[in-house]
Amino acid sequence: xxxxxxxxxxxxxxxxxxxxxxxxxxxxxxxxxxxxxxxxxxxxxxxxxxxxxxxxxxxxxxxxxxxxxxxxxxxxxxxxxxxxxxxxxxxxxxxxxxxxxxxxxxxxxxxxxxxxxxxxxxxxxxxxxxxxxxxxxxxxxxxxxxxxxxxxxxxxxxxxxxxxxxxxxxxxxxxxxxxxxxxxxxxxxxxxxxxxxxxxxxxxxxxxxxxxxxxxxxxxxxxxxxxxxxxxxxxxxxxxxxxxxxxxxxxxxxxxxxxxxxxxxxxxxxxxxxxxxxxxxxxxxxxxxxxxxxxxxxxxxxxxxxxxxxxxxxxxxxxxxxxxxxxxxxxxxxxxxxxxxxxxxxxxxxxxxxxxxxxxxxxxxxxxxxxxxxxxxxxxxxxxxxxxxxxxxxxxxxxxxxxxxxxxxxxxxxxxxxxxxxxxxxxxxxxxxxxxxxxxxxxxxxxxxxxxxxxxxxxxxxxxxxxxxxxxxxxxxxxxxxxxxxxxxxxxxxxxxxxxxxxxxx
Ligand code: SIN
Numbered sequence: 001x002x003x004x005x006x007x008x009x010x011x012x013x014x015x016x017x018x019x020x021x022x023x024x025x026x027x028x029x030x031x032x033x034x035x036x037x038x039x040x041x042x043x044x045x046x047x048x049x050x051x052x053x054x055x056x057x058x059x060x061x062x063x064x065x066x067x068x069x070x071x072x073x074x075x076x077x078x079x080x081x082x083x084x085x086x087x088x089x090x091x092x093x094x095x096x097x098x099x100x101x102x103x104x105x106x107x108x109x110x111x112x113x114x115x116x117x118x119x120x121x122x123x124x125x126x127x128x129x130x131x132x133x134x135x136x137x138x139x140x141x142x143x144x145x146x147x148x149x150x151x152x153x154x155x156x157x158x159x160x161x162x163x164x165x166x167x168x169x170x171x172x173x174x175x176x177x178x179x180x181x182x183x184x185x186x187x188x189x190x191x192x193x194x195x196x197x198x199x200x201x202x203x204x205x206x207x208x209x210x211x212x213x214x215x216x217x218x219x220x221x222x223x224x225x226x227x228x229x230x231x232x233x234x235x236x237x238x239x240x241x242x243x244x245x246x247x248x249x250x251x252x253x254x255x256x257x258x259x260x261x262x263x264x265x266x267x268x269x270x271x272x273x274x275x276x277x278x279x280x281x282x283x284x285x286x287x288x289x290x291x292x293x294x295x296x297x298x299x300x301x302x303x304x305x306x307x308x309x310x311x312x313x314x315x316x317x318x319x320x321x322x323x324x325x326x327x328x329x330x331x332x333x334x335x336x337x338x339x340x341x342x343x344x345x346x347x348x349x350x351x352x353x354x355x356x357x358x359x360x361x362x363x364x365x366x367x368x369x370x371x372x373x374x375x376x377x378x379x380x381x382x383x384x385x386x387x388x389x390x391x392x393x394x395x396x397x398x399x400x401x402x403x404x405x406x407x408x409x410x411x412x413x414x415x416x417x418x419x420x421x422x423x424x425x426x427x428x429x430x431x432x433x434x435x436x437x438x439x440x441x442x443x444x445x446x447x448x449x450x451x452x453x454x455x456x457x458x459x460x461x462x463x464x465x466x467x468x469x470x471x472x473x474x475x476x477x478x479x480x481x482x483x484x485x486x487x488x489x490x491x492x493x494x495x496x497x498x499x500x501x502x503x504x505x506x
Contacts, residue, residue, distance in 0.1 A: 001178040001384050004029060004164055006151050006204065009039035010127075010369050011351025012183030013134035014086075014376030015340075017093075019181070019383055020141050027144040027175060029166065031199045031454075034138070034145060035131045037185050038196055038352065039369065042127025043237040043304060045097075045120035046373075047113065047366040048087055049080065050105055054115040056080040063367060066112045066267055067360020068481035070217075075357035078338050079367065079374050086373035087119065094133040097121050109242035110365035111265045116242075118366045124237050124302045130369065146175075150454050151203055154180065154211045154347065160387075161211070161346035167454060179346055179383045182208065182334060183376065186352040187465050189458075191327035192415070192422040195224055195235045204353035206461035208334045209468065214343040214392035216355050217332030218465070219472040219483045222363055223427050224328035225271040229285035231312050233326050236288060236305055238365050241265060243301065245290035247275065248320055250282045269362050269482040272325040276427050279324060287320035325427060329368060331359040331482065332472070337390045340379030345387045348379040361481020409443035414459055417444070417466060425470050430487040434474040441467045 001024050005016040008030040016028045030036070049059040060080045064071050091097060097119045098106040109116040121129035138145065148168060155163035155174060163176035184204030188196025209215050226236040226247075241247070241264040249255045259274045260266035266274075278286050290298055295317035299306045306316070314321045334342050334349040336356050342349050351372040358371050410416060420440055424433035444463055451457040479488045 003179050004177040005181045007183030008034045009037040011372030011376040014373050015181045015380045018377045018380030020143050029146045029149050033147050034135045039127045040131040043124040044366045045118040045126040046369045051115050063364045066362050066364035071360030072357025079358050082374045083370050093137050095129050108239045110238045112267045124304045182349040182353050183351045184353045186330040188327045190421045192418040193326040195328045201458040202465035203461045206464040214335040216335050216393050218469040219476050220331035220361050222329040222482050223272040223325040225325050226323040227326040229322035229324040248287045285322035285324050288323045289320040290316050335392045339382035341390050343390045350376045350379045409440040412444040428486050438470040
């Protein structure tokens with residue numbers, strides 16, 4: 001069969017390789033160059049359950065806990081059951097995961113994991129090692145690679161997705177296929193501050209929404225707690241805190257224990273909110289203190305972070321460094337079943353663009369590379385199999401009406417959208433802010449001309465996903481996981497858990 005894979009992170013590369021190995025004719029399309037996406041930037045690793053006191057069941061339990069009760073147990077079960085096989089496959093494809101002196105996989109700890117179970121490569125260069133190995137594997141095959149091509153539309157024939165429209169430079173073209181696998185990643189550039197690469201503009205979600213695919217859980221945006229608060233966004237891996245680094249307020253006090261007994265290793269949303277509140281209270285960023293780890297450990301265990309922090313003028317072996325949260329990962333996305341099928345026949349979604357149900361309201365650290373590998377392989381295996389209907393989560397919401405007819409939005413710019421989302425649909429949300437964001441975004445949507453350039457398409461995609469995200473956040477009136485409503489009666493104390501929200505239209 002002819003298969004199109006759109007996106008070249010771990011999920012897309014794995015899907016392409018598996019589809020090719022299954023005998024399909026595969027074309028891999030990517031917006032930038034191969035390796036430009038989020039995978040290559042990932043410092044944190046891949047979660048497994050290798051420790052003698054660990055098990056797949058405990059990894060599943062931690063994943064469910066992080067997801068705040070909204071993860072799908074069946075999807076989590078698949079993730080932990082097939083994870084080891086996919087990690088072995090990555091090793092087979094040449095990823096040199098870090099080893100102990102006796103040759104065992106070196107296991108690191110990250111927040112909300114009850115055990116050290118994260119494998120890394122090159123210390124904090126895991127994603128780069130995975131990306132390089134998978135790209136090399138693709139280059140050794142007959143997979144056709146199309147770079148610098150933006151997905152603009154899905155081609156639907158008799159109710160099934162049978163191809164895509166692409167924009168390359170000024171040229172529009174069509175590719176036809178039996179199946180399309182979306183692996184276009186997330187939408188971090190909805191926000192003024194993000195760890196995501198420049199191409200993370202929600203293209204796959206927007207195109208799927210326009211074509212009528214079910215999308216869910218967009219209100220669940222994960223903010224990573226520790227981005228260097230100096231210069232362009234640069235992530236300081238959670239593994240640094242996993243090794244023992246602490247978060248300090250202005251007075252040198254470990255403030256995160258005020259909100260959670262696990263302190264710096266509490267779930268990401270809890271740590272991010274604690275940091276944001278403390279920074280607002282003291283009027284400057286909080287500090288991450290890694291001095292106790294020593295210069296040698298910092299340099300060998302975290303070579304990338306060591307290099308970049310020094311380039312920016314910090315010697316983190318001698319002084320704490322300023323950190324701040326930034327948008328990092330989208331838990332929601334295009335609804336899929338356990339084989340990556342979406343609600344549109346012929347269309348699969350894998351990786352961050354997909355909402356498999358694994359992450360629920362909050363992703364457990366180092367589960368995303370794993371999810372991309374596991375579900376990328378499963379989607380490829382499902383190509384050519386009978387198409388099973390996919391059921392979207394049952395709770396549906398319509399888009400909230402804009403209630404202010406005299407509303408005047410400022411002129412649209414991407415920066416204005418990103419600041420609006422950061423201010424009103426970010427770490428802390430309330431009804432008034434969400435209504436303001438939705439009103440503004442809808443005014444901007446109405447003012448946009450039909451997109452013709454890549455940037456215009458990206459802006460239209462960001463606006464559509466922004467409206468969908470604000471609407472979903474407005475609809476979910478209780479705080480849960482990464483979605484935090486300051487106007488919810490039970491806010492931090494006892495989040496009300498209820499099933500995922502589905503957006504039909506914006
Ligand atoms: C990190 O290294 O802190 C990021 C890992 C992840 O997002 O899973």
